[in-house]
Amino acid sequence: MQTPFYQYDLALLNDTLNAAVAQATRYGYTIHYALKANANPALLKIISGAGFGADCVSGNEIKVALKNGFKPQGIVFAGVGKTDWEIEYAIEQNIQCIHCESVQEFQVIEQIAQKLNKTASIALRINPNVDANTHKSITTGLKENKFGMSAEEASLILNSANKYKNINLVGLHFHIGSQIMNMEVFKNLALEVNRIQERLQSKALPYLNLGGGLGIDYINPSINRIADFEGYFKTINQWLNPGKEQTIHFELGRSLVGQCGQLYTRVLYTKTTKSRNFAIVDAGMNALIRPALYGAIHRIENISKIEYPTIATYDVVGPICETTDCFGEQVNLPNTERGDLLVVHSCGAYAESMASDYNLRERPKSVFNHSGLALLPKH
Numbered sequence: 001m002q003t004p005f006y007q008y009d010l011a012l013l014n015d016t017l018n019a020a021v022a023q024a025t026r027y028g029y030t031i032h033y034a035l036k037a038n039a040n041p042a043l044l045k046i047i048s049g050a051g052f053g054a055d056c057v058s059g060n061e062i063k064v065a066l067k068n069g070f071k072p073q074g075i076v077f078a079g080v081g082k083t084d085w086e087i088e089y090a091i092e093q094n095i096q097c098i099h100c101e102s103v104q105e106f107q108v109i110e111q112i113a114q115k116l117n118k119t120a121s122i123a124l125r126i127n128p129n130v131d132a133n134t135h136k137s138i139t140t141g142l143k144e145n146k147f148g149m150s151a152e153e154a155s156l157i158l159n160s161a162n163k164y165k166n167i168n169l170v171g172l173h174f175h176i177g178s179q180i181m182n183m184e185v186f187k188n189l190a191l192e193v194n195r196i197q198e199r200l201q202s203k204a205l206p207y208l209n210l211g212g213g214l215g216i217d218y219i220n221p222s223i224n225r226i227a228d229f230e231g232y233f234k235t236i237n238q239w240l241n242p243g244k245e246q247t248i249h250f251e252l253g254r255s256l257v258g259q260c261g262q263l264y265t266r267v268l269y270t271k272t273t274k275s276r277n278f279a280i281v282d283a284g285m286n287a288l289i290r291p292a293l294y295g296a297i298h299r300i301e302n303i304s305k306i307e308y309p310t311i312a313t314y315d316v317v318g319p320i321c322e323t324t325d326c327f328g329e330q331v332n333l334p335n336t337e338r339g340d341l342l343v344v345h346s347c348g349a350y351a352e353s354m355a356s357d358y359n360l361r362e363r364p365k366s367v368f369n370h371s372g373l374a375l376l377p378k379h
């Protein structure tokens, strides 16, 4: 098999989806899969087949969701910069609702719905100013972030909603960030949503969406293969005080697909300088940009030397002409040689979907493993 490639463990994906559904159904919650985490059609077909809705952030994501089995009535559409054609397309497809992120966007949606002579279902995305306690670059719910509108702006829209006959205002939407491991954060979100709902008197509206953000264990992916759905939904259920008729929605991405994907890459060269050992591999930041973008840590193993003791530390770097093209600094590995196969774990979310052809490198292909067993390295 030509390296680099993504490998998806579909047995683990199914187990993860089942675990998420089992916990969500305890409370009657609905989950929409956030396509931005990974829009690989094979994964999408499995996720839509398991009954999930979809959370999309572009017109093209809506198209891909529909093509891969998601039902229009389970699709929600967020994003601060929706273009007119995307809004038009979303309305024409009769998706569940558009998450509106500003007063001006509300006016544009209303004009477009009027032009189409259709009704647009809208939820207002509110920026609750709740700290997600995660990496700064993947925090979305602080007042300095670009996402959503203030509760004051939402109040103005809510108070005048009945004069817009092409708008059906169904409720509120929140999303405060990603890779959140601390359940206290979700408690804080739920409490703030309660306050905002009281203030806006929105509990009679039928729809309430708390976004996504549940994190995964990047340090011990083989031990914690499935995210803590139990703790997550339990925390929300314990602290959220919704209206009696409100349906509660979530938009999970990383926690559903993150652990089922791995990036396989081969060592092209090794070299030792005065201060470092380098293992130079054939995958670059164009295949996995998270370490370069957020200093993210992914577990790396040399599976050609799986039985060998760890004896050296390496900077595992790619071929791209950027110093940040580094998958891990000072990684403990066995004595590593040209031709060894390395696996970078937890690459199911935000790896393939953020891939590029920078330096005109090809995006890695994907392979699927139905057995739950890892692919064996070819020597």
Ligand SMILES: Cc1ncc(COP(=O)(O)O)c(C=O)c1O
Binding pocket: 034, 037, 055, 078, 140, 175, 177, 178, 179, 211, 212, 213, 214, 251, 252, 253, 254, 255
């Ligand atoms: C609006 C919105 N919903 C859902 C998600 C999915 O987040 P996660 O992959 O952390 O579950 C994101 C990404 O952070 C998002 O921006």
